[in-house]
Amino acid sequence: MQMQERELVTAGVDVGGTKTHLSLSSGEERIVPSADWHRKGLERVAEGIVELLRSTTPTLPAALAVGSHGCNDRLLCARLEGSLRVQLGDLPILVVNDAELLLPSVRAAAGVGLISGTGSVAVGYDGQGEMVIAGGWGGYIGDEGSSTAMLRDAARAIAEAYDRGDPQDPLVAILCSALEIDHIRELPRVLDTFVSPPAWAHLTPTVFSQALEQGSALILDVIEQQALGLATLIANVQGRGAPVDTVVAAGGVVVNAEWFQDALRRALALTSPTSRLVILSDPPVVGALALAADLAVLSAGDEPQGPVGPVLRHLFPSPALSGAERSTDSLSGNPVPSSYTQEGKSHS
Numbered sequence: 234m235q236m237q238e239r240e241l242v243t244a245g246v247d248v249g250g251t252k253t254h255l256s257l258s259s260g261e262e263r264i265v266p267s268a269d270w271h272r273k274g275l276e277r278v279a280e281g282i283v284e285l286l287r288s289t290t291p292t293l294p295a296a297l298a299v300g301s302h303g304c305n306d307r308l309l310c311a312r313l314e315g316s317l318r319v320q321l322g323d324l325p326i327l328v329v330n331d332a333e334l335l336l337p338s339v340r341a342a343a344g345v346g347l348i349s350g351t352g353s354v355a356v357g358y359d360g361q362g363e364m365v366i367a368g369g370w371g372g373y374i375g376d377e378g379s380s381t382a383m384l385r386d387a388a389r390a391i392a393e394a395y396d397r398g399d400p401q402d403p404l405v406a407i408l409c410s411a412l413e414i415d416h417i418r419e420l421p422r423v424l425d426t427f428v429s430p431p432a433w434a435h436l437t438p439t440v441f442s443q444a445l446e447q448g449s450a451l452i453l454d455v456i457e458q459q460a461l462g463l464a465t466l467i468a469n470v471q472g473r474g475a476p477v478d479t480v481v482a483a484g485g486v487v488v489n490a491e492w493f494q495d496a497l498r499r500a501l502a503l504t505s506p507t508s509r510l511v512i513l514s515d516p517p518v519v520g521a522l523a524l525a526a527d528l529a530v531l532s533a534g535d536e537p538q539g540p541v542g543p544v545l546r547h548l549f550p551s552p553a554l555s556g557a558e559r560s561t562d563s564l565s566g567n568p569v570p571s572s573y574t575q576e577g578k579s580h581s
Contacts, residue, residue, distance in 0.1 A: 245521025279316035299522035300334035303372035334520030350484025355466035357475030362547035372430025377462025464500035
């Protein structure tokens with residue numbers, strides 16, 4: 234289906250690790266599974282977004298803002314943005330990391346967005362407005378504080394306790410039951426049957442809640458270590474010049490588990506004592522909608538109501554600048570930061 238002429242409605246998209254949430258300023262919303270998109274690369278992510286948009290509205294939005302899991306630097310954001318423009322034409326499009334949706338969700342002008350869901354990542358901005366990112370390394374080697382890493386490290390904890398000859402912790406029976414195995418020694422075999430680490434993430438809430446109810450000492454240590462891993466991401470972002478006074482956190486783990494929120498606050502008190510943790514109550518797509526609304530206004534040469542966050546302020550350094558004075562993208566005429574101009578064009 235061909236999309237019709239652009240309308241005044243704006244569109245925001247949150248492409249998470251397992252599902253994608255589209256929201257239009259007119260009120261329509263769609264949520265679809267999207268884990269398979271990431272396995273097939275950015276071209277498939279772009280195709281999925283366009284298919285979702287076309288199946289929801291027959292008209293092009295006035296502006297589109299996308300926060301995507303896995304777009305962990307500006308080059309990857311530019312590649313996805315370029316793929317979207319090929320299919321959607323010259324409407325204003327902005328692609329950011331999914332953690333970059335969190336500050337706009339609460340209209341914060343500065344701070345760090347922290348994702349603690351299927352994966353984990355922290356994103357802030359240095360004094361020049363450039364993105365500073367820590368984490369996002371995936372469940373094989375990182376993603377501490379995510380449901381993927383939490384189950385992985387719970388399995389490691391019971392394996393290490395077994396090797397030490399410790400008395401059996403309640404976590405052993407709980408995890409074996411969740412994985413439908415009879416003995417701890419079957420852990421390597423059953424974990425190998427998952428297509429990727431995020432495929433076991435759905436087991437985490439049940440395993441951890443049951444282990445806490447049954448007084449598992451091992452699970453308490455796993456929780457503290459996972460929270461410390463997230464807090465270390467914040468410290469690493471701060472060490473690279475990003476202000477971290479406000480940390481806006483979202484994702485299924487941190488939003489739905491008060492015990493993990495408490496552990497994260499304790500960890501932040503150790504690693505970055507000035508940080509104030511804000512748990513996002515709205516879905517992060519709210520931030521995408523906010524970015525899309527501001528993008529539409531700024532692209533028209535006007536200035537939005539309220540604070541403009543670091544992403545768009547980097548794109549539009551001053552409302553006094555004319556379009557000819559800004560760096561622009563050759564496909565759409567949209568203003569783009571220098572990193573897009575240098576990296577995106579060289580990989581087009």
